[in-house]
Amino acid sequence: MTGLVVREMTIADVPSMAALEAAVSREPWSAELFAGELDMHASERHWLVAVSVGEDGTELLTGFAGFMYIGVGAGAGTREDSVEEGSVDAGEAHLMNIAVDPAFQRMRVARRLLHGLIRAARSRNVDRLTLEVRPDNGPARALYHRFGMDAVGTRPRYYGDGGDALIMWVHGILGDEYAARLDRLAEPEWSDDLVHGPANRIGDEIEEFES
Numbered sequence: 001m002t003g004l005v006v007r008e009m010t011i012a013d014v015p016s017m018a019a020l021e022a023a024v025s026r027e028p029w030s031a032e033l034f035a036g037e038l039d040m041h042a043s044e045r046h047w048l049v050a051v052s053v054g055e056d057g058t059e060l061l062t063g064f065a066g067f068m069y070i071g072v073g074a075g076a077g078t079r080e081d082s083v084e085e086g087s088v089d090a091g092e093a094h095l096m097n098i099a100v101d102p103a104f105q106r107m108r109v110a111r112r113l114l115h116g117l118i119r120a121a122r123s124r125n126v127d128r129l130t131l132e133v134r135p136d137n138g139p140a141r142a143l144y145h146r147f148g149m150d151a152v153g154t155r156p157r158y159y160g161d162g163g164d165a166l167i168m169w170v171h172g173i174l175g176d177e178y179a180a181r182l183d184r185l186a187e188p189e190w191s192d193d194l195v196h197g198p199a200n201r202i203g204d205e206i207e208e209f210e211s
Contacts, residue, residue, distance in 0.1 A: 004109065006116045009047035009064065011038055016061035017049070017099075024099050027160050043072045043124070046093075048116050050100075050109050063100035065113040067093040072124050090127030090174060093117070108187070110143055115185055118147065118173065127174045132158055132165035144168050148181055 009017070018031035037045050047066035051059040072091035095117075100109045118129065129147075132155060133140050141151070148170040158165035172178055 003053055004050055004062065004107070004112070005053055005059075006048055006050050006112055009038070009049050009066070011035060013049050013061060013064070017064050020061060020064070020099055020101055021097075024102065029097060037066060044069055046117060046120055046124075048113050048120075050104075050113055052104070061101070062104040063098070063109040063113055065098035065110070065117055066096045067117050067121060068096050069093055069121070069124065069126065072126060090125055092128035092130065093121045093126045095129070095131035111146075111185065112187075114143070114147060115182065118182065122173055122179075125174070128169065128171050129173060130167065130169045132167055134159070134163060135166050141166070141168075146185060148173075148178065 014031050014034045017034050018029070021028040021034075037047055045066060045068055047064065049061055050063040052062050053059055070092045095114075098110060098113065100113075121129070129149065131144065131149070133144065135154075149168040150170070151166045152169050153167045155165045155167060157163070170178075
């Protein structure tokens with residue numbers, strides 16, 4: 001193995017994503033749902049995958065994560081057009097799904113995926129992040145807390161099995177203080193490891209994920 005690469009999701013990743021999802025999720029997404037995400041505009045969705053690259057260049061999918069954007073314009077994507085921290089014009093991101101192959105857990109794969117998504121979200125003028133997580137998923141909650149997220153409420157019977165979900169939020173990610181947090185969370189080798197593959201056609205230390 002030559003290393004781990006975080007890159008944009010492509011349609012070729014869908015079968016592996018669906019297989020991983022079926023292996024680790026209590027309520028797995030279908031391959032059709034994952035494929036449908038690529039039909040969304042880049043101002044509405046952003047998905048990253050983590051792959052282990054072999055000596056011969058072959059890839060093994062080790063994890064994935066995706067954001068849904070709300071209030072992000074179709075032309076977003078440059079810091080030159082950015083808005084100020086806390087602005088009512090700033091968008092928000094919702095973590096839709098995140099999963100890591102059990103064989104690669106505790107290798108910071110989830111942290112790396114979330115870090116990459118948040119970096120990209122800031123470039124799209126996103127200032128707020130939210131997600132839902134099971135109350136008993138301590139490792140996931142600990143990871144999200146490292147990224148500044150706090151539980152602010154509960155969604156009763158959110159999951160298909162009747163389980164409640166904790167709602168977590170972080171505000172002000174466009175600010176300098178949050179930028180410093182991201183710098184502290186990054187590893188030196190991550191500086192330029194986000195490989196940008198084809199765009200959407202239109203336009204870790206954690207044991208369990210269920211958002």
